[in-house]
Amino acid sequence: MDDQATARDLESRLEGHRRELTGYCYRMLGSAFEAEDAVQDTMVRAWKNLGKFEGRSSLRSWLYRIATNVCLDMLQAGNRRARPMDLTEATPVARARLTARPEITWLEPVPDGRVLPSVADPADTAVERESIRLAFVAALQHLPARQRAVLILREVLAWKAAEVAELLGTSTASVNSALQRARASLADYDPSDSDAADPLDEEQQQLLERYVAAFQGYDMRALTALLHEDATMSMPPYDLWLRGHDDIAGWMLGPGEVCRGSKLLPTVANGSPAFAQYHRGRDGEGYTPWALIVLEVTGGRIGAMDFFLDTERWFPLFGLPERLSTGGRVPERLSAGG
Numbered sequence: 112m113d114d115q116a117t118a119r120d121l122e123s124r125l126e127g128h129r130r131e132l133t134g135y136c137y138r139m140l141g142s143a144f145e146a147e148d149a150v151q152d153t154m155v156r157a158w159k160n161l162g163k164f165e166g167r168s169s170l171r172s173w174l175y176r177i178a179t180n181v182c183l184d185m186l187q188a189g190n191r192r193a194r195p196m197d198l199t200e201a202t203p204v205a206r207a208r209l210t211a212r213p214e215i216t217w218l219e220p221v222p223d224g225r226v227l228p229s230v231a232d233p234a235d236t237a238v239e240r241e242s243i244r245l246a247f248v249a250a251l252q253h254l255p256a257r258q259r260a261v262l263i264l265r266e267v268l269a270w271k272a273a274e275v276a277e278l279l280g281t282s283t284a285s286v287n288s289a290l291q292r293a294r295a296s297l298a299d300y301d302p303s304d305s306d307a308a309d310p311l312d313e314e315q316q317q318l319l320e321r322y323v324a325a326f327q328g329y330d331m332r333a334l335t336a337l338l339h340e341d342a343t344m345s346m347p348p349y350d351l352w353l354r355g356h357d358d359i360a361g362w363m364l365g366p367g368e369v370c371r372g373s374k375l376l377p378t379v380a381n382g383s384p385a386f387a388q389y390h391r392g393r394d395g396e397g398y399t400p401w402a403l404i405v406l407e408v409t410g411g412r413i414g415a416m417d418f419f420l421d422t423e424r425w426f427p428l429f430g431l432p433e434r435l436s437t438g439g440r441v442p443e444r445l446s447a448g449g
Contacts, residue, residue, distance in 0.1 A: 132178050134226035138263050139182040141192030143221040153178040176278045191252040192218040195345040195352040204361035209349040217347040220380040222429050240382030242267040250300035262293040329371045331360040339412045346418045374398050380405045387431045398435040400426045
């Protein structure tokens with residue numbers, strides 16, 4: 112094989128690991144864009160240092176070692192991604208004010224297709240979907256960086272303790288100790304499991320169809336009937352968040368009244384059902400992007416609605432249309448895959 116063919120083969124092998132590395136870096140960093148930057152940096156470092164790769168470990172293990180070092184370097188600045196509920200108390204709707212925080216503050220949504228393997232064992236896929244949920248990734252951000260890496264590698268990716276120890280240049284005992292501390296810390300933040308949704312079952316389909324009908328019809332009684340009593344609603348980049356039927360409905364019928372008349376288009380984010388929300392265009396022609404809504408479904412009801420309002424970032428990332436025509440309709444049957 113000539114040098115050019117060898118280079119193409121190696122590039123193909125490196126690219127074959129891009130998606131899983133992006134998932135790993137996303138869990139570490141809490142940002143879809145930073146994760147992609149970290150993986151690109153990993154690929155560049157791998158290419159430049161091929162001469163140092165002696166084959167004593169697999170190419171995959173070597174890439175994970177590089178990616179881990181890249182993420183640890185990026186996390187040295189001390190910034191951790193968060194959800195509004197990690198930073199402030201819930202605000203009664205009567206005192207609700209929208210206060211924006213810098214972009215770097217917020218945990219970011221991610222399309223499943225960027226971070227989850229396309230073909231895998233269903234049980235493994237369920238674990239990986241659960242481990243990119245917003246609540247779980249937010250809980251990860253509370254862990255020290257090396258503990259975070261240990262927990263992801265051991266609990267999510269099912270690496271052996273000895274393999275993680277080799278990757279981190281430490282002992283197996285140290286890895287096991289870090290994992291115990293990480294588990295204990297994670298339990299304090301209670302990232303409870305969401306309902307499995309791959310694919311959606313009939314009950315989940317009906318729940319989401321009722322959600323679309325209630326939201327598009329702006330029927331707050333029907334909408335809150337689908338929510339848990341202590342459901343939450345947040346709107347990054349604003350730090351305001353609300354809890355409970357009364358405050359959520361009060362917001363939607365007050366400052367949130369601008370959402371009346373919206374159209375929803377199904378998609379998927381963070382292993383969860385999601386919708387692209389479109390608002391009537393100011394020119395009266397069609398509908399323009401307003402928010403990416405990510406839902407948490409637990410126990411057959413909606414436990415959280417996160418409205419990500421920076422649509423110039425999220426809609427292109429998710430491959431969503433820039434505009435819906437006036438006659439645009441949501442499909443009759445919804446899919447977790449969008």
